Every structure is written in C-alpha cells, then in structure tokens.
Amino acid sequence: MSKRAPVVVGVSGASGAALADRVIARLIALGHPIELIATPSARIVWRQEMGRPWAEALAAWSESGLITEHNPNNQAATIASGSYPVHGMLIVPCSMGTVAALAAGFANNLVLRVADVTQKEGRRLVVVPRETPLSTIHLENLLRLSQRGIRIVPPMPNFYQRPTTVAEVVDFVAARALVALGVAGELDADQQWAGLELD
C-alpha cells in the first residue's frame, strides 16, 4: 500500500459517470489511495449511464486495495476532519446542486463537508461541473468557487486533437482534472499540444 496521502473523490449526481470511472481508474493505475464518496443521486446516475450498479464498480476497484468508501451521510467519517491527512479533493462530476452548496458554504452531506474542510485547510479542491446550458445562477456560483481558488475543470472536449470516441474525450478530461489536482505531473504525451508551424 502506498504511503502517499489519499485523494478524496466525491461523485455527485450530474451526468458524466464515465468521468468518475476514468478518474478512479487513473488514480488506481498511479497507485494512489482514494477516499471515495458517492451521493445517492450519483448512484442513480451511475446505473443509468454505466449500465451497472455502483456497488459492482466499487467491488472491482476495491480489488486494488486502494479504495476506502464512505457513506455520504456520515459526517463523523475520518475525512470529515481536517486533522485527517489528505492531498486534496476532486468532485467529478459535480452537479449544479453541489456547486450551489459549495458557493454558499453549505455542508449537509459528506461530499460538501469534505469540500469545506479542504478549503479551510488550504488544500487543493477541483470540481468538474456538468450542466448545459449554464444559467446565470450556475455561472455566478462557479465564479464564486473560482474566486476562492477552487479549480474548475469543465468536461470540454479536446476538439483540437480530433478525438474520434467519447472514451478519448473522457480520458482527456480525467487527465486534465488530475493535473489540476496535482496528483499527475503532466498530461500523457499524446494529450499534449504538439504545436503548429505557421507559414
């Protein structure tokens, strides 16, 4: 087991379950311990979008020995306290409900509580917000998060690399989010812009 401080991954009920799936797979491949929280809505979206229950995915990831799952209602979990050492937190995908609660500093579930703790401890917090179109209230809330130093990594396709599958786009966004969190030093070589020569 790695001695590195774990990363907290919060999965909320926005569309984009595949993004969480890919982030978790990448963290496991990096050998990074994960403290995992999925909201009740995240589990509903997971079944819809991944075609299998959350528990099944969890069982597969748990074979790595790197996963600690938490009940989203357990405000007494280790990670609910700033005294518990973690590297930072990623919320992927992040619903507009969770964005609004973060903007207000409202913490009535474990995802929100850990996000609150992450900020008070000065640790990195990255969100991958997903909704379209975005309303003024969504944009105002996201601005408030950005102004507090929370990194916003929306799931925008890397069109300039001409992806041909959804999986390529998902992998790119997952890699971007992990670089923003500071657990992956840089993007994979084939995900980096190679530059263009101008005539």
Ligand SMILES: Cc1cc2nc3c(=O)[nH]c(=O)nc-3n(C[C@H](O)[C@H](O)[C@H](O)COP(=O)(O)O)c2cc1C
């Ligand atoms: C299939 C499905 C897809 C959803 N997609 C989104 C979405 O993309 N963005 C969003 O903000 N909410 C979305 N929602 C609504 C959220 O799940 C809902 O607002 C929920 O209360 C969010 O709670 P949570 O942030 O605690 O998970 C979706 C719900 C379902 C059932």
